[in-house]
Amino acid sequence: MPELPEVETTRRKIEPLLAGRIILNIAHDAPQRYRDTALAHGRRISGLSRRGKYLILHLIPPEARSDEPHDLELIVHLGMTGGFRLEEGLHTRVTLTTDAGHLYFNDPRRFGKMAVVPAGAYGGMPTLAAMGPEPLSDDFREEDFVRRAAGAGAVKPWLLSQKPVSGVGNIYADESLWRARIHPAQTNLSAPEAGRLYRAIREVMAEAVAAGGSSLGDGPGNYRQHDGAVGFFQGQHAVYGRTGQLCPRCGTPIQKMVLSQRGTHFCPACQPLRVEDNRHRHAEGGSHA
Numbered sequence: 001m002p003e004l005p006e007v008e009t010t011r012r013k014i015e016p017l018l019a020g021r022i023i024l025n026i027a028h029d030a031p032q033r034y035r036d037t038a039l040a041h042g043r044r045i046s047g048l049s050r051r052g053k054y055l056i057l058h059l060i061p062p063e064a065r066s067d068e069p070h071d072l073e074l075i076v077h078l079g080m081t082g083g084f085r086l087e088e089g090l091h092t093r094v095t096l097t098t099d100a101g102h103l104y105f106n107d108p109r110r111f112g113k114m115a116v117v118p119a120g121a122y123g124g125m126p127t128l129a130a131m132g133p134e135p136l137s138d139d140f141r142e143e144d145f146v147r148r149a150a151g152a153g154a155v156k157p158w159l160l161s162q163k164p165v166s167g168v169g170n171i172y173a174d175e176s177l178w179r180a181r182i183h184p185a186q187t188n189l190s191a192p193e194a195g196r197l198y199r200a201i202r203e204v205m206a207e208a209v210a211a212g213g214s215s216l217g218d219g220p221g222n223y224r225q226h227d228g229a230v231g232f233f234q235g236q237h238a239v240y241g242r243t244g245q246l247c248p249r250c251g252t253p254i255q256k257m258v259l260s261q262r263g264t265h266f267c268p269a270c271q272p273l274r275v276e277d278n279r280h281r282h283a284e285g286g287s288h289a
Ligand SMILES: [Zn+2]
Pocket: 247, 248, 249, 250, 251, 252, 267, 268, 269, 270, 271
């Protein structure tokens, strides 16, 4: 499933093909999945941004200057298997035609979505509306993260909610927790734990973006860049997809568990579950008495 590094890589690759172009047509046969796309016809694309795992094409009237604020957005979520291609394929779901040519949205499993909305009007997209700060931006602040983590439930599902920080999905949650030596089901992180996790998230996301994201497997449903290139971050995975292989830090076999219905990879030696414990505190208090 594409996560932030893959979506950012997609953004960087397709922006030169789209920025400044006029959308002539967006063709598809699924108006429930690709909503209000006709509103984009005749609009100029002034730029592409990204929030978490959402790609956002900025749309302006064709006569407007490209530095004017945009008033419409074409939001794209790649879903499990979506991606842009230069050539039409078996799984092409949407054909985007600009004054420069065609770009095809392929999506074998059809979980991808698009919608044209007024700029910033994310009411119909609760995940986008409630999304936390970008992990590589100055808005992602350690003190805020540490404070929120102290009251959070199991840390991995909390990360996947996108609320503490945007764009961290299954792969990068597992990798960040391993790097920070925190069990995925740990609750109520201590300040040192949350600080380690904060730094691990920033490092892992920066490294993955630099590597062009991860490509998993060879099937048609797997993430590729628009030109078919693969990402290389999977060569650096420490735990994700490495069940039974040895932890690169301590040599213990990596385990897999299911947590909130997501396959979760961790090292049982480096990432022990710290038992949260009132009993322990009571015992300490009692020993003073
Ligand atoms: Zn280990």
